[in-house]
Amino acid sequence: MKTVIHELIASGNLGSPPTYFEILTILALLYFRERNVDIAVLEVGMGGRLDATNVVTPLVSVITTVGRDHQEFLGKTLAEIAFEKAGIIKPGVPVVCGLAPGIARHVVNRRARELGAPFRAVFDKPGALQARRQKGGYRFSFRFEGEDFVFSPELRGEHQGRNAAVAIAAAVEISRRWRRLQKRRIIQGVREARWEGRLESVQRRPRVVLDGAHNEAGARAVAAYARDFLPRPLTLVFGIMKDKNIRRVSALLFPLAETIILTSVPMPRAASPEMIFSLAPVPGKKIFLEPDPKRAVQKAIEMTPPRGSVLITGSLFLVGEVKRLFPSWLGNPTI
Numbered sequence: 491m492k493t494v495i496h497e498l499i500a501s502g503n504l505g506s507p508p509t510y511f512e513i514l515t516i517l518a519l520l521y522f523r524e525r526n527v528d529i530a531v532l533e534v535g536m537g538g539r540l541d542a543t544n545v546v547t548p549l550v551s552v553i554t555t556v557g558r559d560h561q562e563f564l565g566k567t568l569a570e571i572a573f574e575k576a577g578i579i580k581p582g583v584p585v586v587c588g589l590a591p592g593i594a595r596h597v598v599n600r601r602a603r604e605l606g607a608p609f610r611a612v613f614d615k616p617g618a619l620q621a622r623r624q625k626g627g628y629r630f631s632f633r634f635e636g637e638d639f640v641f642s643p644e645l646r647g648e649h650q651g652r653n654a655a656v657a658i659a660a661a662v663e664i665s666r667r668w669r670r671l672q673k674r675r676i677i678q679g680v681r682e683a684r685w686e687g688r689l690e691s692v693q694r695r696p697r698v699v700l701d702g703a704h705n706e707a708g709a710r711a712v713a714a715y716a717r718d719f720l721p722r723p724l725t726l727v728f729g730i731m732k733d734k735n736i737r738r739v740s741a742l743l744f745p746l747a748e749t750i751i752l753t754s755v756p757m758p759r760a761a762s763p764e765m766i767f768s769l770a771p772v773p774g775k776k777i778f779l780e781p782d783p784k785r786a787v788q789k790a791i792e793m794t795p796p797r798g799s800v801l802i803t804g805s806l807f808l809v810g811e812v813k814r815l816f817p818s819w820l821g822n823p824t825i
C-alpha cells in the first residue's frame with residue numbers, strides 16, 4: 491500500500507499533496523481490493539460532491555440527514571448543503587433518502603430526477619417508523635415498500651431507529667441490484683451492529699458513556715438519550731474542536747449536567763477549556779477547567795457517586811483519547 495501511495499505522490503500529477511482523509515480513502519480502497527471484499531460501505535468525509543470517496547460508482551447512494559455542519563465548505567443554507575450531499579448521486583443509481591419532507595429533500599429529489607436515479611424516500615408515509623420505549627432502549631417497527639421490519643438495535647438512542655430504517659431500506663435496494671439479502675439477516679445485522687464512540691458505555695458504577703457528538707444534530711440526539719436513560723447526578727466532560735459551533739452544541743448539552751468539566755485534546759484544532767468557557771458560559775453550574783483529558787475523566791469519576799453517570803462528549807478525537815483509559819472493557823452493559 492505504501493508503494494502505491496508513494497508512486498502517486500511522486501508522479502506529480504496531483505497538483506498538491508493529498509490530505510489526511512484522501513490518504514485514508516486510498517488505503518481503504520486498496521485494502522478492500524486486497525481482501526477481495528464482497529461489498530463495502532463508504533461514508534463520505536464531509537459533503538459529497540467533492541469528497542474523496544466520490545470516485546466510485548456504487549450499487550446504491552444513501553443520504554441520511556442534512557445538518558448545519560462544515561458550513562465553511564458546504565454552504566450556509568440547508569439547500570446549499572443538500573446540493574453538496576446530493577453530489578454522490580450517480581446516473582441511474584438508486585438513491586435511498588432518509589430526509590423528512592422539506593427543502594433539503596426537495597433538492598436531493600430534484601438532483602435524482604436530473605440524473606435518472608430512482609428516488610426512494612424512507613419516511614415518505616406518516617407513521618412508517620414507530621418507536622416503543624422499553625428497558626434500556628427502544629423497539630421499532632418499520633414499514634417499507636409493503637414489508638414490515640421489527641427490530642431492537644444494540645446501538646443506543648431513538649435516533650438509531652431512524653438510522654436503522656435507512657440501512658434497511660438500503661439493504662432492500664441492494665437485494666434488487668446485487669444479491670438477495672434475507673430479511674432475518676438484515677434484522678440480525680441491525681441488532682448486532684456495534685459503533686464505538688456512539689453512546690458507548692465503558693463503565694457501570696458510575697455509568698460512563700462516550701459519544702463523539704460534535705454538531706447540533708449529534709448533540710440533540712445525545713441530549714435526548716441522556717434525559718431518558720442516564721441516571722442522575724450527571725457529570726459532563728466536554729471537549730470540542732474550535733471550528734465547530736461551540737455555542738449551539740454546548741447549549742444543547744450543558745443543561746443536562748449538574749457538574750461540567752471542560753477539557754481538550756493535544757492537537758491544534760482543539761478548543762482550549764478557556765475558549766469553550768468564554769463562548770459558552772454556564773451560570774449556576776459547577777464548572778472546572780482541566781486541559782488534560784485523562785485527569786478530566788478521572789476527576790469526573792471521582793466526583794460522581796456510583797448511582798450517577800458521566801457523559802464524555804464533544805469530539806471523536808476526545809473519545810479516542812478517553813478510550814485508552816478503559817482498555818479492559820469488552821462490551822456494552824445493559825442499563
